[in-house]
Amino acid sequence: MTTALSGARIAKKFPEAVIESGADSLLLKAESLLEVAGYLKKTPGLDFDYLNYVTAVDYYDYFEVVYQLASIKHNHGLVLKVRCYDRQNPTLPSVVGIWRGADFQEREIYDLLGISFEGHPNLKRIVLWEGFEGHPLRKEFL
Amino acid sequence: MTTKTTREITLPTEPFAVNIGPAHPSTHGVFRMLTTLDGEVILNMEPIFGYLHRGIEKLAEERTYGGCVPLTDRLDYLASMSNNLAYVLAVEKLAGIAVPERAEYIRVIMAELQRIASHLIAIGAFLNDCGAFMTPILYMLREREKILDLFDMVCGQRLTYNYMRVGGVSQDIPEEFAPALKKCLKEMPRWINEYEWLLKENEILLARAKGVGILTREMAINISASGPVLRASGVEWDIRRADPYSIYDRFEFDIPTGKAGDCYDRYRVRVEEMRQSLRILEQALKDLPAGEVRSEVPHLIRPPAGEAYSHIEAPRGDLGFYLVSDGSIAPYRFHVRAPTLINLTALNDMMRGWKVADLILIFGSIDICLAEVDR
Secondary structure, three states: OOEEOOHHHHHHHOOOOEEEEOOOEEEEOHHHHHHHHHHHHHOOOOOOOEEEEEEEEEOOOOEEEEEEEEOOOOOEEEEEEEEEOOOOOOEEEOOOOOOOOHHHHHHHHHHHHOOEEEOOOOOOOOOOOOOOOOOOOOOOOO | OOOOOOOOOOOOOOOEEEEEOOEOHHHOOEOEEEEEEEOOEEEEEEEEOOOOOOOHHHHHOOOOOHHHHHHHHOOOOOOHHHHHHHHHHHHHHHHOOOOOHHHHHHHHHHHHHHHHHHHHHHHHHHHHHHOOOOHHHHHHHHHHHHHHHHHHHHHOOOOOOOOEEOOEEOOOOOOOHHHHHHHHHHHHHHHHHHHHHHHOOOHHHHHHHOOOOOOOHHHHHHOOOOOHHHHHOOOOOOHHHHOOOOOHHHOOOOOOOOOOOOHHHHHHHHHHHHHHHHHHHHHHHHHOOOOOOEOOOOOOOOOOOEEEEEEEEEOOEEEEEEEEEOOOOOOOEEEEEOHHHHHOOOHHHHHOOOEHHHHHHHHHHHOOOHHHHHO
16 A cells, blocks of 8 residues: 655655645645755655656635655655646746656646646647637636 | 779758658557658657547536546546546545445456456557557457457446446446356456467567567656556556555455566566456456445535545556545546556657657557547
């Protein structure tokens, strides 16, 4: 069984970056995402080498991007969450440099929810065509 | 004085773009590959997809939790049972619904039959791409037909089953199902041995597939590959074992892995997985208990506000559903972790340096279903 790694342990290491830590999740400040993500991947004993999925949810006040991490070596998991309050021009750092598995998924979030990922090598629409107006998974779209 | 009898002729060459797809027999759907070639060698390949995008994630936000089950059929239509299972598991986790013992066993039986049916198509289509045109796939469609007959028996459908329900399955298996499954289980090893006899050491297949389209272990993990694609690269990672769901912790089975991560290994892993599925099926059929197949669940399920993620080992990889509830009768957010979309991430790296003929083969060996990639 994949065990959940307690977020509190990471929160101790990064008191500045963590807003909230749960039993299996961490709510991070957007500007610290890459630092914490790099630490989680490279630290022996944590070895979060596998990014299970990335997705985003529109909560009207903010967008929440969810990263589910796993470690193939230790078989434990952790959820990272980042919030983006700017609805006009939401931007977050891209994690493609750390886990390439985020490549298509970040493009999909950009396409359907309109969140830009800074540092993504090829950020363009993925399932809808160029020139499509709006982002369908936003709550105000329909 | 010497005269030059042969002049050196240098022709100027330059890379050129060839567009393959979206409607092309080898793309298994509507998938476009914008390739840049140097002669016959692939320099770069840009995958373009989305032609089958139906907005299923958005559609689901307007439907009840029970009403989303038919939508999941239309994701990976070659493995509808697995999609049903992954989705209902996520709703059950979100709403805290228990499932009767008999329903759990029936679900496992359906999921494993579906894995065999799906792998038969995967292998058949792969061999088609190899150039073994139509002969192997016809054998495999013949055997898949037997499994579809079993599904037809339990739910009256042959492609989009809509069989699983939140809290169980839609109806109990009919009386004739168990004998038919037993007969099928008895015959299946012979069918698989027959393909193996034809194909395993086939010289043409070895020449075409061995060492071609290598996905290294490091890259497979880094791009979040899953399913046979990941295991062929030597990573022993199967959700049934790594993060057991339903009742998979009760069955004995092995996880086949490859070494090289080439097209041939991906093909081998799928064949071995069919054998392991047969083992699980035999155990599940032997232990199948009597009892209810569906627990008491209200028609309109209102899970408490919150979120749940549940994933299964579908035939094409790690299929997951991330659901967010706001306490109403419809999901607030319905996200599908589509394994085939993510498995495509490294396609360009796997193809670069190979020839156009290998491009078809490498693409076929990943085994994608465009309905799931585009959703």
